[in-house]
Amino acid sequence: xxxxxxxxxxxxxVSPCSINELNERLELESYEKKLRNENKDIFFxxxxxxxxxxxxxxEEPTFGRIKFQKLxxxxxxVAQMNLQNRYTKQVAGPxxxxxxxxxxxxxxxxxxxEVEKVKYGTMNRSKYKPxxxxxxYKRYFQTYFAQHExxxxxxxxxxxxxxxxxTEVAATLYACQWELKDTPAGMSESDLLQKFYEWSEKKKxxxxxxxxxxxxxxxxxxxxxx
Numbered sequence: 404x405x406x407x408x409x410x411x412x413x414x415x416x417v418s419p420c421s422i423n424e425l426n427e428r429l430e431l432e433s434y435e436k437k438l439r440n441e442n443k444d445i446f447f448x449x450x451x452x453x454x455x456x457x458x459x460x461x462e463e464p465t466f467g468r469i470k471f472q473k474l475x476x477x478x479x480x481v482a483q484m485n486l487q488n489r490y491t492k493q494v495a496g497p498x499x500x501x502x503x504x505x506x507x508x509x510x511x512x513x514x515x516x517e518v519e520k521v522k523y524g525t526m527n528r529s530k531y532k533p534x535x536x537x538x539x540y541k542r543y544f545q546t547y548f549a550q551h552e553x554x555x556x557x558x559x560x561x562x563x564x565x566x567x568x569x570t571e572v573a574a575t576l577y578a579c580q581w582e583l584k585d586t587p588a589g590m591s592e593s594d595l596l597q598k599f600y601e602w603s604e605k606k607k608x609x610x611x612x613x614x615x616x617x618x619x620x621x622x623x624x625x626x627x628x629x
Contacts, residue, residue, distance in 0.1 A: 445484070446505075447509075447543070448484070448547050448548075449475070449479065449484070449502065449506075450505075450506055450509045450510075451540055451543045451544050451547055452475060452478055452479065452482065452484075452544070452547075452548065452555070453471070453475050453506045453510075454510065454515055454516070454540040454544070455478075455540070455541075455544050455548070455555065456471065456475055456478060456559060457471065457510070457516055457531045458533070458537065458540070459559050459563075460474070460559065460563060461516070461530070461532070461533065463563060463564065465564060465565065465566055465567060466531075467528040467529055467530075467567060468503065468528070468529040469567050469570075469571065470562070470567045470570045470571075471503075471529070471531075472503055473562075473567075473570045473571060473573070473574035474558060474559065474562055474570065475506075476574050476577075476578075477558050477562075477573070477574055477577060477626075478555045478558050478559070480577065480581075481551060481554040481555060481557070481558055482548055482551040482554065482555060483551065507529075510531070511534075513536060513539065513540070514534045514535055514536040514537075515533070515534055515537045515539065515540050516531045516533055516534055516537065517531075517532045517534055518530070518531060518532075519531075519532055557624075558626075561624060561626075569617060572599075572613070572614060572617045573617055573621055573626070575599060575602055575606070576595065576599060576614070576617065576618055576621060576627060577621075577626065577627065578602075579595055579599050579602070580595065580627055582598060583595070583598060592615070592618070595618060596611060596614060596615070
């Protein structure tokens with residue numbers, strides 16, 4: 404916060420809440436600028452991949468911001484983009500909140516999608532409404548992801564009608580396996596469960612039977628290995 408902003412705050416023109424919002428916005432803008440400067444190609448590829456996920460699933464009733472991020476995470480891995488270090492451990496699993504903000508900005512800038520906040524009961528859900536130029540992302544998708552299109556489509560189809568909770572568990576299990584991949588003794592069922600529950604205290608709301616059921620389903624579909 405610079406001296407001018409501090410002065411406004413002390414004078415009562417800017418509330419602490421709006422100062423926090425201003426700082427958050429500036430942080431997000433700095434993050435987006437850094438992403439573009441570091442590797443414009445990788446940044447845009449992620450946006451294009453996210454557009455494919457949104458295009459196919461935007462009409463599904465289970466598709467919201469959390470599920471969207473989880474599927475982008477899984478698709479990045481099957482597309483061998485190796486972007487694990489961009490994700491942090493959030494309660495809902497691996498999450499890159501700043502990049503989600505960047506995606507939504509890029510969607511609207513390119514006139515691919517408009518992001519709307521829709522109220523469902525006591526909760527707000529992000530809805531992705533296709534815009535006039537939405538079809539334009541497809542030529543980039545074919546250029547970048549033709550080699551991995553089948554694997555990406557498998558992720559989208561597998562989770563198309565799954566709940567946000569199931570997708571959250573699946574993405575977290577995938578992240579846990581990633582952390583265990585270099586373990587000399589290999590990964591066991593108990594190792595995976597331990598990692599899962601160490602992720603966050605709130606993971607305890609998922610019973611072991613359910614976690615193992617999703618783990619077995621993912622293994623059967625070739626998304627996890629032991």
